[in-house]
Amino acid sequence: MSYKIALAGNPNCGKTTLFNELTGSRQHVGNWPGVTVDKKEGGYRKNKEISILDLPGTYSLSPYSAEERIAREYLVKERPDVVIDIVDGTSMERNLYLTLQIAELGIPMVIAMNMMDEVESRGDRIDCEKLASLLGVPVVPIVARSNKGTQTLMEEVLKVAQSGQVPRELDIYEGELYAAIRENRLTEEQEEQVADLRYTYIGELVKQTVKKKQAVHAETKSDKIDKILTNRFLALPIFVVIMYLMFACTFSENFLFIPELPSPGVWLAGVVESLWGGLAEGVIGLVEGAGASGWIVELVTSCLDGIGAVFGFLPLVLVLFLLLSFLEDSGYMARVAFVMDRIFRHFGLSGRSFIPMLMGFGCSVPALMASRTLESDKDRKITMMITPFMSCGAKLPIYAMFAATLFAENNQTMIVFAIYMLGIVVAVIGALLLNKFAFQEGASNFIMELPQYRIPTLKSVLIHAWEKVRGFAVKAGTVIFASTVLIWFLSSFNFTGMCDMEESFLASIGNAIRWIFVPLGFGDWRASVGVVTGWIAKENIVSTFGQLFGGVSDEVIEAVSAGEQALPAITEVFTKVSAWSYMAFNLLCMPCFAAVGAIRREMGSWKWTLRAVGFQMATAYVVALLINIIGNLIF
Amino acid sequence: MALAMMKIGETRVLQDFHGREETRRHLQDMGFIKGEKVQVVGENLSGLILVVKGVRVALNRGLAAQIMVA
DSSP states (O other): OOEEEEEEESTTSSHHHHHHHHHOOOOOOOSSTTOOOSOEEEEETTEEEEEEEEOOOOSOSSOOSHHHHHHHHIIIIIOOSEEEEEEEGGGHHHHHHHHHHHHHTTOOEEEEEEOHHHHHHTTOEEOHHHHHHHHTSOEEEOBGGGTBSHHHHHHHHHHHHHHTOOOOOOOOOOHHHHHHHHTTOOOHHHHHHHHHHHHHHHHHHHHHHEEOSSSSOOOOHHHHHHHHHTOTTTHHHHHHHHHHHHHHHHHOSSGGGOTTOOOHHHHHHHHHHHHHHHHHHHHHHHHHHTTOOHHHHHHHHHHHHHHHHHHTTHHHHHHHHHHHHHHHHHTHHHHHHHHHHHHHHHTTOOGGGHHHHHHTTTOHHHHHHHGGGOSSHHHHHHHHHHGGGSOOTTTHHHHHHHHHHHOTTSOHHHHHHHHHHHHHHHHHHHHHHHIIIIIOOOOOOOEEEOOOOOOOOHHHHHHHHHHHHHHHHHHIIIIIHHHHHHHHHHHHEETTEEOOGGGSHHHHHHHHHHHHHGGGTOOOHHHHHHHHHHHHOTHHHHHHHIIIIIOOOHHHHHHHHTTOOSOGGGGGTOOHHHHHHHHHHHHHSOOOHHHHHHHHHHHOOHHHHHHHHHHHHHHHHHHHHHHHHHHHHHO | OBGGGOOTTOEEEEEEEOSOHHHHHHHHHTTOOTTOEEEEEEEOSSEEEEEETTEEEEEEHHHHTTEEEO
């Protein structure tokens, strides 16, 4: 028999963690409410006949935001064979509210009492059997994080699926109220009455099944950490320091201010670059040795230059991603959103908008999807328009390339940190302007549950890392590879056949658009082409530069493996000021097509997508122009 | 009095809400109902951190001003 099983529960109660354990998939998990914004399906690891569906977290079935609506509609309309209701054992009183609502739908259900390890460590006790007999549904204690109890859980689920046993009907509503619930036509007043009755009943359930060691809320470790991390005065400085440390771990040549000590990211990048240098030389030697004709050797060399330029920076991106996922899993994200609320309110947004923005440091596509959790339409639109200003992982190689080439004697961490900060500042000013001139609406309220701080599991961190490496490999093998071949072709030919790069198709194209960028300080055809290839994937800018400024000369290989100037030829075209202007322009202009697609899906209209892209282009142009003008006045 | 006026460590009982209906409903779904105990455990420039039904919830100050406690 094939069954449809749905996972439902409050936000951040461990649904996706359980989903990953049951299906063996690697869906994104994080320790903040609202990670899952869409339903996801997978087959049970031990029996593929059983399909399991992960629903976004909801506090109730009365829909409040988009992802709550998804969960509700699925349960009510699709009617899964069994619902696994995941209850966070550490906050049963709140979690059981949703449980009762699901039970009222009359769908067969099993309760998974999650986080039992934390319940025990607090010295509390939950009588699952008693609760099961009171509600008339099986209750299975589990720890999803360490895969405890999930086997038993699935056995119970199968039993319920076969028997079709539905939860006992609650006899807490009377007469008129009962009828109103059945027909789904509650008045506001009745709704409040119903909520009250449910909570009263839950209070009764909890009294009978939970033995708390301490009756009142005792100060937990999380409370103590919060006293520092969300402190009135310390919160913002701490956040800035954490961000700086993140970048220092990724880029610093003098890690922790110890001279000559490379950070983990830089060290790994050096290793990968010298490996790649050796590999590239070998491959080219092989191709030459096989007697391939001149153009094939050139094509291979050019592609290797291109992909290699990106590949060398992968370790930096990987380290940044690992640190970001650590932040996400620790529980700090929700706090940052809260701390930022005060600042964002000045710009017409709530602190919630900061979560998509912070995720934007990784990749804009999931970040744009995360904007779905925002309640007001205005918040969603503005957040989507400014989230691409947060420098994504793919843009990082661009700065790393310039930092290593033009700013070799400066503090490179500071250079990269500054460009990230520029992104945040522009985003905030952009939000202010959009709010003032395009939307004119007050900020929505900030309500967010603050999860327990947890030490991220190695598994979860490794899943993030692996997903990143795999995603990169796919990108390098498809989009970037295809682009490098195209760039090679366009830069090696014109209508008369093979030619010098300066006379190629690509040079003609670049020269045709280069005047646009003259005021910004980089009116060079190769730089202009870089901007365009960046829209396909931002890493392409680096691979294009690798092809157009590179050429695997022995000097370059030597320099690269020594971790020095990646592309010395860049200095012929760029000054420090125009490099800044170029970095800023590529940071702020239209994101890659994948991200534009995400904007289109989330905005649900082409009109708004074009507005967003237009806004980003205009912002990029103005900021780069200002940098070029002011920079040249000063230097 | 308004919840926004409460001091850290103080515990009071929720009374009333003067705000938009959908916000009231959302608060209700998160355990904010009449007669429920609410404790303030933290406070900063953004707003307050409360404990309601054993769960920590952060609210902005403007919203906390719309919630009445006794």
